[in-house]
Structure formats: structure tokens, C-alpha cells
Amino acid sequence: MKRWLCGALAALMALTTGCSAILNRDYTSVTPHSATPQADGESNTIRVGSYQELVNALIYLIGRGTEGGAIRFDGGDSDETAIQQMLDEACLEVVQEDPLGAYAVEYIKYSVTPIVGSYEANVQITYRRTREQVAAIVDATGTAAIRSELSEALSEFSSEVVLRISYFEEDSEYIRQLMREAYLSNPASALDFPDAQITMYPETGQRRIVEVLLTYHQSRQTLESRRNSLQREADRLLTQAGVQGGENALSQLVRLVRQTCSYQEGSGSTAYDALLEGTADSQGMALALALLCQRTQPVLSCTVVDGQWNGVSHLWNVVQTAGGYRHVDLTQPGEIVFRTDQEMAAAGYTWDSERVPVCAAEEET
Numbered sequence: 001m002k003r004w005l006c007g008a009l010a011a012l013m014a015l016t017t018g019c020s021a022i023l024n025r026d027y028t029s030v031t032p033h034s035a036t037p038q039a040d041g042e043s044n045t046i047r048v049g050s051y052q053e054l055v056n057a058l059i060y061l062i063g064r065g066t067e068g069g070a071i072r073f074d075g076g077d078s079d080e081t082a083i084q085q086m087l088d089e090a091c092l093e094v095v096q097e098d099p100l101g102a103y104a105v106e107y108i109k110y111s112v113t114p115i116v117g118s119y120e121a122n123v124q125i126t127y128r129r130t131r132e133q134v135a136a137i138v139d140a141t142g143t144a145a146i147r148s149e150l151s152e153a154l155s156e157f158s159s160e161v162v163l164r165i166s167y168f169e170e171d172s173e174y175i176r177q178l179m180r181e182a183y184l185s186n187p188a189s190a191l192d193f194p195d196a197q198i199t200m201y202p203e204t205g206q207r208r209i210v211e212v213l214l215t216y217h218q219s220r221q222t223l224e225s226r227r228n229s230l231q232r233e234a235d236r237l238l239t240q241a242g243v244q245g246g247e248n249a250l251s252q253l254v255r256l257v258r259q260t261c262s263y264q265e266g267s268g269s270t271a272y273d274a275l276l277e278g279t280a281d282s283q284g285m286a287l288a289l290a291l292l293c294q295r296t297q298p299v300l301s302c303t304v305v306d307g308q309w310n311g312v313s314h315l316w317n318v319v320q321t322a323g324g325y326r327h328v329d330l331t332q333p334g335e336i337v338f339r340t341d342q343e344m345a346a347a348g349y350t351w352d353s354e355r356v357p358v359c360a361a362e363e364e365t
Contacts, residue, residue: 045069055093062125065134080112087112091110099202106127109124133162141168150212151186159213159215160214167206168210169206171200175198176198184315187304191230194216251336253289257289262279263279263330263331270284274288282314282316290302303357305356327343
């Protein structure tokens, strides 16, 4: 008897075709089903004796990218109807609840054949992902690992990143926030914040595959060309200004950005706009300072802060000075002031303090 399973479920899910295999570095490997199916002396035959072993066998076949295989049921206590019911439930669980099954499988069908003392199921799996896409999935557990993989993808202007994440109970907005942080941490490549389509397989659970499809507003060739031009201009400005590092380097960089770029809210929001076009908004100026700090030897600590000023979205930097970490906002007129957290709050600034180094007065440290 043949049965078609899970096709209706798969048709209802919002699916997108992946673009390219881009990442292959693992942070940690997670094997949710540790039992290895037992072969029955035939290359494509697996023996199972319980429902969980059946689930493990299906996941094993999917993990190998196998399109078909035979599963033999040990023992003769179950009749054909019970075997079919077990297969129905196992196939549904794998396609609906297992991350790899939910991500990679279109549907599973099978036929059951009586054999001496038991039954054997011939399983056929239809995939909606290529083997290359499955092989490109990156295991990433923890905020730092997820942010790092997103940063890698954004720095290469990649169109896709797929992560297998464990101990994960967040939603797509959490991924979007990490993507924003990753973008701002790479000022040389922060030239076009892409639209992101984020899909999780399954939608809930502690183990999920997260697919992020990225759509840029400019071509990859244009973005790579602009990054190269930006890096060359940053190095030229540093050489021309004679920035050598040391305790005066930070003040030199702050003045250099102010001399090179005029603040204009509503204008460009990249370091390219600031250093090559000459005008930028708060984000562009903050990214420009961060880029120069990164290209100074030795590298100077400089973080872009994504916050608000008087209730309006505004960006600035936190830098490390001789007195500790301090805020600096290059958009403010007059003499540049390095401020503590308390001084920034009093001036109307707000930010997520958990994502930014503490800027305390010396007597508070």
C-alpha cells in the first residue's frame, strides 16, 4: 500500500529557494538523535524495533541526502495497519518537527511489504533543497556565534546564510537585531543594509534551522568596488594626517572625520558617504570613525552605538581612552567631548547598556 505524506503540510509552509552555499565553518555540532540505525546486511536496509528508532532512521536517511531506502521492522507483534500508522506519525514528526526535515524535505512516501515474520517499508524522500545547500548549513550555538556568521555573510555581500541553532527560543526579530549589530561592526562593508527574509524550521522549539535570505539594493560588483575605494581612501587620509597610533591617535581621528565630513541628517549613512562624498548622517560619521580606528596600527577600540537622542534614532561611538571607555558623538557642534554614561543620559541620549561597554567615571571604577 502506498501513502503520500506531508505534501499538504509542505505546501502550506512559506518556502523560498536558497541561493548559494556560502558558509562551511562550524562552531559546534549537535546530534539530536544519537542512535545510529542498524544496517541489515544490505546497503540501503535499516532495521528498527521502536518508534524512536524509526524516527532516527528517517533522519539518518535525510542527513545523508538519500532519496530512498528500506526500513525493516524487527519482531512480528505489529500488524500492517499498526506499521502504517507508525510510519505516518514518524514521517509527519520528521517533516514538521525535526529542523533538517522541515528545512530540506518536500514530502515522504512509502510502501509496506510483508516479509517473513515482519514487514519492510520502502521509503522515498523528495527534497526541496540541494545537497550543496544542506552541506552549507552552519552549526552555531550562542549569540556570539550567530552574530559572527551573520557578520561573515554581510562582509562578503552574500545572499544567503543558513544556521542550525541549538538552545534557541528567540524569534526572527532577534536575528534581525543581531544582523544589525553585525552590519555596524564591519564599517568597510556596511555600504548597503540588505532586506532580510528570515524563516525558521520549525517555527518553534529549541533546535531550529534559521534561513536568512539577503537582498541588496546595489549589485555585488558595485559594493565590492565601493569597499575597495573606501579602504584606499581611509588609508590615504591616515597617511596624510600622519596618524601613528599612541595616546593622541584617537583625538587625531576624531578631528580627521570632522574635517573630512559635514554632518547632515538625511544624507548618506555609510563611511563611504562620509569619507568620499563629504556629507553623512550620524550613522555615516560613526562608521567612518570606527573604520579609521580599525585601520590604525595598533587598532583602536571603537564601537558604533545604535541608540536615540531626544527620542530620535541616532548613532555615535564608544571609544577607549586613557580614562576608560567614553562616548563621543561627532555630530555635535563645537569642541568634541568624551562623556561618561551619566553625562550622556543627562544630555538626552538612550541606548541598550547591555550591548555597549560601560563608560564610568574613574572614581566609579
